[in-house]
Amino acid sequence: MSRLDPVFADALDALSAGTMRRHLRVSGLQEPGWVVRDGRRLLNVSANDYLGLGRHPALIARGAEWAARHGTGAGASRLVTGTLDLHRRVEQRLASFKGCEAALLFASGWQTNASVLPALFKAVPGTALVFSDRLNHASLHHGCLAAGARQIRFRHNDLDHLDALLDARAGEPGARFILTESVFSMDGDRADVVRLAAIARRHHAFLYLDEAHATGVLGPQGRGLSAGVDGIDCVMGTFSKAFGGFGAYVAGSRLLCDYLLNTCSGFIHTTALPPSVLGAIDAALDLVPGMDAERAHLARQADRLRSALHALGIGTAGSSSQIVPAILGGAEGALAASAALEECGVLGVAIRPPTVPRGGSRIRFALSAVHDEAAIDHLIAVLPHCLAAGAPRLAAGAPWLPAEAPWLPAEAR
Ligand SMILES: *Cc1c(COP(=O)(O)O)cnc(C)c1O
Numbered sequence: 001m002s003r004l005d006p007v008f009a010d011a012l013d014a015l016s017a018g019t020m021r022r023h024l025r026v027s028g029l030q031e032p033g034w035v036v037r038d039g040r041r042l043l044n045v046s047a048n049d050y051l052g053l054g055r056h057p058a059l060i061a062r063g064a065e066w067a068a069r070h071g072t073g074a075g076a077s078r079l080v081t082g083t084l085d086l087h088r089r090v091e092q093r094l095a096s097f098k099g100c101e102a103a104l105l106f107a108s109g110w111q112t113n114a115s116v117l118p119a120l121f122k123a124v125p126g127t128a129l130v131f132s133d134r135l136n137h138a139s140l141h142h143g144c145l146a147a148g149a150r151q152i153r154f155r156h157n158d159l160d161h162l163d164a165l166l167d168a169r170a171g172e173p174g175a176r177f178i179l180t181e182s183v184f185s186m187d188g189d190r191a192d193v194v195r196l197a198a199i200a201r202r203h204h205a206f207l208y209l210d211e212a213h214a215t216g217v218l219g220p221q222g223r224g225l226s227a228g229v230d231g232i233d234c235v236m237g238t239f240s241k242a243f244g245g246f247g248a249y250v251a252g253s254r255l256l257c258d259y260l261l262n263t264c265s266g267f268i269h270t271t272a273l274p275p276s277v278l279g280a281i282d283a284a285l286d287l288v289p290g291m292d293a294e295r296a297h298l299a300r301q302a303d304r305l306r307s308a309l310h311a312l313g314i315g316t317a318g319s320s321s322q323i324v325p326a327i328l329g330g331a332e333g334a335l336a337a338s339a340a341l342e343e344c345g346v347l348g349v350a351i352r353p354p355t356v357p358r359g360g361s362r363i364r365f366a367l368s369a370v371h372d373e374a375a376i377d378h379l380i381a382v383l384p385h386c387l388a389a390g391a392p393r394l395a396a397g398a399p400w401l402p403a404e405a406p407w408l409p410a411e412a413r
Contacts (some may be wrong), residue, residue: 112140119259
């Protein structure tokens, strides 16, 4: 019993009333691309393990080997005794993977955005002018909030709008920052990174790019959409998605990394990444550049899924990546569609406000290269029935019920 329990209960009731209450559910992840929930095996099209590396034997082996050799914890923060030769090795390999002078490891992507942005804004005199894409990830917002920086929001992925907002403030003092993602986490669309760099150059703005969903998946050899593009000041990404592990990085100039290790609270006041996590990253760095076939397969399956959704009249926002949202509108509809998918052997989690804007509730399909054609065939086959549960206009035309579908796993019939 805590003193604030009645307050917590009221807050939770309010969330329940608005279908916004969330619950934790346990998932079994024995098999790449699949998940076990309540004893049922479901096609996992809701995770970010885009290359299936989360169960790769090479990552498991090196993680275990480095833990056996160096222990389970780094024991201290990087600036005390936590920096091992393993951290230096991974940072050097990462800098060359990203084509940057230097890289710095962080505990997580959230922690990176939340703590690097305040350190950057502190570096410049006066008030920073921060231009943010409206759909930026919560951690980027958090970094701005933590810094007390007011954001000037540009319409999602609308670089004309960004350019106009920068022009409109041209006479104001203060350093300019542009914060955006190269692949957006909920819409699966891409930013035009080359044009962003040109805009940043013209307005002398510092360009900060979040590559959480592009790292490992897009760009030459999976190096991200920033690869080979000049004029991006700071790139961040995570190892928790396509890299199948955990942790995050910042890549950029040597002075940027040196500045951050001296000033960034989220780097200084936290324990260094442990050897097992570093081992998994190191093994992923061996594999990712050579996974072009997997990346091409993933892109083909995402194209098939988008076509199938469009044929049903369901929008996929600007998706052109492995993230394919099926936009359903209302939160209740998205929850109903998600429940129907689960009945049909597919884990498609409903994403609702505040993660996405009101009226933008959706199933966020996130495919993995380990999903073969047959798995995606199954997903496409159940879509008309399952999405009818969330999109009333489809309901009348839903051609069949799952009981009539011979390709369903027995337990779902
Ligand atoms: C997932 C995500 C993060 C956070 O990364 P974690 O390593 O999971 O904390 C940051 N930015 C974007 C765009 C993300 O999707």
